[in-house]
Amino acid sequence: MSGYIDLHCHYVPGIDDGAGSFADGVAMLRGLGALGFTRVVATPHTRPGMFDNTNASLVEAFREFQVSLADAPGVPELSLSSEHYFDDVVFQRLLAGDGLPYPGGRAVLLEFYQIDFPPMVQHRMVDLRTHGLLPVIAHPERYQCLWRDPGILERLVDSGSAALLDVAALVGKYGRKTQECAEELLERGLYHAACSDAHRPADIVEVQRGIERLGELYGEEELVFMLREGPEALLMGEVPA
Numbered sequence: 001m002s003g004y005i006d007l008h009c010h011y012v013p014g015i016d017d018g019a020g021s022f023a024d025g026v027a028m029l030r031g032l033g034a035l036g037f038t039r040v041v042a043t044p045h046t047r048p049g050m051f052d053n054t055n056a057s058l059v060e061a062f063r064e065f066q067v068s069l070a071d072a073p074g075v076p077e078l079s080l081s082s083e084h085y086f087d088d089v090v091f092q093r094l095l096a097g098d099g100l101p102y103p104g105g106r107a108v109l110l111e112f113y114q115i116d117f118p119p120m121v122q123h124r125m126v127d128l129r130t131h132g133l134l135p136v137i138a139h140p141e142r143y144q145c146l147w148r149d150p151g152i153l154e155r156l157v158d159s160g161s162a163a164l165l166d167v168a169a170l171v172g173k174y175g176r177k178t179q180e181c182a183e184e185l186l187e188r189g190l191y192h193a194a195c196s197d198a199h200r201p202a203d204i205v206e207v208q209r210g211i212e213r214l215g216e217l218y219g220e221e222e223l224v225f226m227l228r229e230g231p232e233a234l235l236m237g238e239v240p241a
């Protein structure tokens with residue numbers, strides 16, 4: 001299989017809790033390339049108080065990484081976005097057009113507090129929609145409110161948000177509850193794409209196992225949807241059907 005697109009990966013070194021070195025970043029990309037990924041979007045964290053990245057610092061770090069890559073050919077096509085932690089500061093930045101959406105500027109990757117979603121989250125996602133941004137919810141299977149009530153994601157998806165599976169959740173990387181939630185959300189057809197969310201070279205093994213598991217559960221057609229067609233649509237700012 002090839003032509004996969006990874007919409008969520010932390011391979012740019014030294015700017016968040018992802019790759020710790022240039023060599024690790026390259027190793028992650030080569031590992032993903034070997035699994036069939038031909039395009040990998042860097043999504044370093046933007047999270048005030050924890051990862052105080054700005055668009056300028058992310059663009060600079062990405063550019064430096066790309067320049068160094070001239071000496072390390074044979075990696076997938078690369079581009080830059082960010083994983084935006086959804087708080088008031090970041091929300092206002094996104095509304096003002098100061099976020100770092102996916103290439104093309106039509107969709108934006110969001111992560112949330114692990115226990116619960118913010119109040120009125122559905123309205124806030126619609127606000128982003130009306131500002132021309134498709135909200136892409138990172139790893140919904142990890143949010144504890146969805147362990148209790150997967151219907152919360154159903155309502156967000158029904159009102160125009162998209163959801164991105166961390167495929168390694170399917171092989172227990174984040175524990176049993178997260179795995180069960182991922183299986184339930186898959187069964188409900190609530191995901192629009194799958195990703196690696198890789199932070200280090202060792203993560204690639206679980207990405208591989210997760211892709212194999214997804215194929216065992218739903219077949220090759222689902223792999224094509226979750227790893228190629230879904231990501232392609234999201235990059236266009238469209239919710240994949």
Ligand SMILES: [Fe+2]
Pocket residue numbers: 008009010083197
């Ligand atoms: Fe991430």
